[in-house]
Amino acid sequence: MNGKTMRRVYMDNHATTEVDPRVVEAMLPCFSETYGNSGSRNHAFGWEAEALVDEARERVAKVIGAKAKEIIFTSGATESDNLALKGVVEFYKEKGNHIITATTEHKAILDTCKALERKGLATVTYLPVDAFGLIDLDALRSSITDETILISIMHANNEIGTIQPLHEIGKIAKERGVLFHTDATQGAGKIPVDVEAMGIDLLSMSAHKIYGPKGVGALYVRARNPRVRLTPQLDGGGQERGFRSGTLNVPGIVGLGKAMQVAGEVMEGENERLLRLRERLRQGIMGKLDEVFLNGHPMQRLPGNLNISFAFVEGESLLMGLKDIAVSSGSACTSATLEPSYVLKALGIGDELAHTSIRFGLGRFNTEEEVDYVAERVVHEVNRLREMSPLYEMAREGIDLKTFNWARE
Ligand SMILES: *Cc1c(COP(=O)(O)O)cnc(C)c1O
Numbered sequence: 001m002n003g004k005t006m007r008r009v010y011m012d013n014h015a016t017t018e019v020d021p022r023v024v025e026a027m028l029p030c031f032s033e034t035y036g037n038s039g040s041r042n043h044a045f046g047w048e049a050e051a052l053v054d055e056a057r058e059r060v061a062k063v064i065g066a067k068a069k070e071i072i073f074t075s076g077a078t079e080s081d082n083l084a085l086k087g088v089v090e091f092y093k094e095k096g097n098h099i100i101t102a103t104t105e106h107k108a109i110l111d112t113c114k115a116l117e118r119k120g121l122a123t124v125t126y127l128p129v130d131a132f133g134l135i136d137l138d139a140l141r142s143s144i145t146d147e148t149i150l151i152s153i154m155h156a157n158n159e160i161g162t163i164q165p166l167h168e169i170g171k172i173a174k175e176r177g178v179l180f181h182t183d184a185t186q187g188a189g190k191i192p193v194d195v196e197a198m199g200i201d202l203l204s205m206s207a208h209k210i211y212g213p214k215g216v217g218a219l220y221v222r223a224r225n226p227r228v229r230l231t232p233q234l235d236g237g238g239q240e241r242g243f244r245s246g247t248l249n250v251p252g253i254v255g256l257g258k259a260m261q262v263a264g265e266v267m268e269g270e271n272e273r274l275l276r277l278r279e280r281l282r283q284g285i286m287g288k289l290d291e292v293f294l295n296g297h298p299m300q301r302l303p304g305n306l307n308i309s310f311a312f313v314e315g316e317s318l319l320m321g322l323k324d325i326a327v328s329s330g331s332a333c334t335s336a337t338l339e340p341s342y343v344l345k346a347l348g349i350g351d352e353l354a355h356t357s358i359r360f361g362l363g364r365f366n367t368e369e370e371v372d373y374v375a376e377r378v379v380h381e382v383n384r385l386r387e388m389s390p391l392y393e394m395a396r397e398g399i400d401l402k403t404f405n406w407a408r409e
Pocket of ligand 1: 014015077078106108154156157158183185186205207209216
């Protein structure tokens with residue numbers, strides 16, 4: 001770093017998180033002491049590694065109300081989503097081939113559905129969402145057919161933080177005898193989730209979104225009422241009850257287990273704190289600027305999520321002006337093509353406004369001081385960019401830009 005201490009603020013905790021020091025501490029011995037293969041049955045190195053994996057399995061299961069044997073370790077939520085969807089479609093092909101999901105799901109779900117459709121293995125209904133990002137339960141009910149084998153609706157959205165009504169969705173799925181998968185990557189370990197109470201049959205999660213390491217995750221697979229079956233997508237040594245072959249990533253699994261244990265312990269207090277910080281940031285920005293709009297649900301959202309559109313400001317230009325602050329823009333996810341976010345478009349937000357959006361992801365290690373600094377910098381940058389915007393001037397003067405006759409000028 002240069003002479004002046006350059007300040008950096010990380011506020012992109014939906015993209016990934018800093019690994020919690022408690023997690024690092026739990027993982028370290030796995031590299032140089034307990035480095036055995038948990039599948040080695042004939043010596044202590046293997047038994048010790050296996051004991052660590054068992055402990056991690058218990059910890060993960062506990063936080064979501066599952067039993068340890070129902071947890072299948074994977075390389076992350078993308079793999080868990082693929083295994084859940086492809087595994088169900090292949091195994092239950094005699095029963096039907098219809099999947100119901102939503103337009104605001106993560107690409108790990110949407111692109112998996114697209115791949116299944118392309119191969120002719122499934123037909124997929126993509127439910128629309130309302131202006132807050134919620135699916136309509138009646139639309140869900142009426143889209144179920146005799147061919148429907150799976151409903152896949154995410155827990156909390158990674159862009160706008162909207163939390164779907166999992167209880168109700170689980171109830172509908174049970175009534176109709178359809179399996180229910182949820183991508184809970186932004187939920188499990190952040191907000192309460194209970195696979196029994198919510199009628200969840202399959203649940204994807206990832207360590208690196210909850211202060212654990214990258215490249216490890218899990219899929220919960222219900223063992224009873226009903227016993228969920230899956231066709232494995234990786235063949236080999238038959239690890240993880242045959243659902244997922246491959247030598248277990250013991251350090252990663254230990255990290256996921258520790259991250260989940262810590263999450264379970266701190267969740268309540270942490271969420272109160274994050275909500276306070278989020279509201280402070282929201283007021284610090286929205287209270288000082290006009291023509292700004294909150295995206296997502298005002299209440300039913302992740303405590304650490306704030307997504308705002310700044311009319312008359314290019315999100316990318318705003319990010320450039322905030323180089324020392326890590327946040328995401330509403331066009332960042334597909335930045336190669338600079339498409340506006342499909343999630344924001346699904347809410348009915350126009351391309352123009354979607355391009356002006358910024359996602360703030362507050363996390364465990366953010367401070368009140370950082371929140372105040374970010375709010376001040378954002379307000380300053382937005383004002384600066386708007387001063388250069390003739391459109392903003394026209395809007396301020398009360399000229400309706402939609403009906404303005406450009407040709408006459
Ligand atoms: C990050 C994320 C994923 C992908 O998780 P990886 O572990 O990085 O593969 C899937 N779904 C949601 C909602 C996410 O936020």
